[in-house]
Amino acid sequence: MSEQPNIHDVVRQRYGSIADGQRSSCCGDDIAADCCGTSAKEVRFYDAEMVADLPVDVTNLSLGCGDPVSIASLKVGETVLDLGSGGGIDCFMAAKQVGPSGYVIGVDMTPAMLEKANANKAAMGAENVEFRAGQIEALPVDDNSIDVIMSNCVINLAPDKLSVFHEAFRVLKPGGRVSISDIVTEGDFSEELRADLAQWAECVTGAIDAEIYTDLMRQAGFTNIQIVSKENANELIQPREGMPTIYSARITATKPV
Numbered sequence: 039m040s041e042q043p044n045i046h047d048v049v050r051q052r053y054g055s056i057a058d059g060q061r062s063s064c065c066g067d068d069i070a071a072d073c074c075g076t077s078a079k080e081v082r083f084y085d086a087e088m089v090a091d092l093p094v095d096v097t098n099l100s101l102g103c104g105d106p107v108s109i110a111s112l113k114v115g116e117t118v119l120d121l122g123s124g125g126g127i128d129c130f131m132a133a134k135q136v137g138p139s140g141y142v143i144g145v146d147m148t149p150a151m152l153e154k155a156n157a158n159k160a161a162m163g164a165e166n167v168e169f170r171a172g173q174i175e176a177l178p179v180d181d182n183s184i185d186v187i188m189s190n191c192v193i194n195l196a197p198d199k200l201s202v203f204h205e206a207f208r209v210l211k212p213g214g215r216v217s218i219s220d221i222v223t224e225g226d227f228s229e230e231l232r233a234d235l236a237q238w239a240e241c242v243t244g245a246i247d248a249e250i251y252t253d254l255m256r257q258a259g260f261t262n263i264q265i266v267s268k269e270n271a272n273e274l275i276q277p278r279e280g281m282p283t284i285y286s287a288r289i290t291a292t293k294p295v
Contacts, residue, residue, distance in 0.1 A: 045197045045238055046147065046173065052239040053124070054150040106188040107131045109266055109288055110217035115139040116185040119209065121174045121202070122146055122192025126155035126167070132188065133167045143184075144169045145177055175201040179209040187216045194221045194245040195238070203258035210293040216260070218289045221271060222248040225282030242275055248287060260291035 107128055112118065112135040120129050123144025133142045146152050146169065155169045172178040174189075175198050187206050196202045206216060223245050226232075231243050238244040252263050266288040275284050 045195075045235055045244075048235045049195050049239045050148050053148045056151075106190050106217040106219045106288065107135070109290060110186050110188055110215075112136055112140075112186060117183065118142045118186045118188060119177075119179060119184045120144040121177075121187060121189035121206070122195070123155060123169060124148075124151050126158050126169065128188055128190055129155070129167050129169075130158070130162060130164060132186075133164055136166070138166055140166060142167045143179065145172045145174060145179070147171065147173045175205060177205045177209055181208055182211050184209045185211055185214050187214070188218070189216075190219045191221060193218065196244070199246065199251070200254045200257060203255050203260065207258045207260060207293055212293060213295045215292045216255075216290060218287075220251070220287060220289065221245040221275070222251050222268070222285050222287045223282040224248065224285065227282060228280030231278070231280045240275075242281075242284075245284060247282070248285065252289065255289075255291055259293065261294050263289065263291040265289050 110118075110132070112132055114135075114137040116136045117140065118129075118132045118136060120132070120142065123129050123146045126144055129142045129144040133140070136142065144155060144167070146155065149171070152169050152171055158164075159167050159169065170178050174192065174196055187210060193199055193202050210216070221242075225247060227243050231237060234243055248265060248268065252265065255263050268285045268287040271284045271286045277284070
């Protein structure tokens with residue numbers, strides 16, 4: 039357990055530097071700057087219509103590895119929670135889908151990201167969106183209060199993933215569902231790579247085997263767990279010696295009624 043604060047600190051520092059403009063990407067410095075974020079021409083992973091009316095200050099902080107919104111099947115009036123909300127891009131897209139009668143909560147542990155997200159909220163006049171400071175292993179959210187949980191390339195960064203899934207299960211209403219985009223593997227990292235906290239913060243060595251990932255969800259109580267898609271992530275993360283095969287996956291599940 040003594041390792042956890044170190045991981046959180048390294049991750050918080052890295053994403054804080056992205057929010058402050060000192061870095062352009064969450065990936066390693068030897069990978070293309072837009073590998074898991076944006077380029078000057080496009081926002082990766084999202085349909086162009088989904089982001090067409092979002093300001094550049096929002097899309098420039100798109101740091102995910104996929105699109106959890108399109109598989110969430112959001113409905114008008116639902117309450118949505120985004121784990122690791124960053125600059126808020128998934129929150130703002132969800133807010134459009136749930137409408138004024140719905141509500142979206144983003145949780146993030148990086149003060150600079152929360153500052154950016156709240157500035158974006160004010161600029162957009164998004165009254166049905168709220169950003170809260172907190173860790174996804176201990177969510178500042180009431181029990182049984184959320185219809186849908188989303189997360190985009192964040193749970194792989196958590197040192198205690200089972201706690202994340204237990205917390206997600208706790209805050210979901212019975213019958214609620216999760217829609218996740220995340221980095222997973224087929225196989226495991228070498229011990230040397232797994233201990234590299236810098237690469238952990240780059241969405242690399244914190245990733246775990248897809249079967250272990252879904253088993254942790256099952257242990258937390260989720261059912262109907264499905265890997266909706268799983269694509270090779272070589273374009274996002276440069277393969278290195280000692281690495282397993284790395285995938286960008288979209289995963290859904292439900293909390294039993």
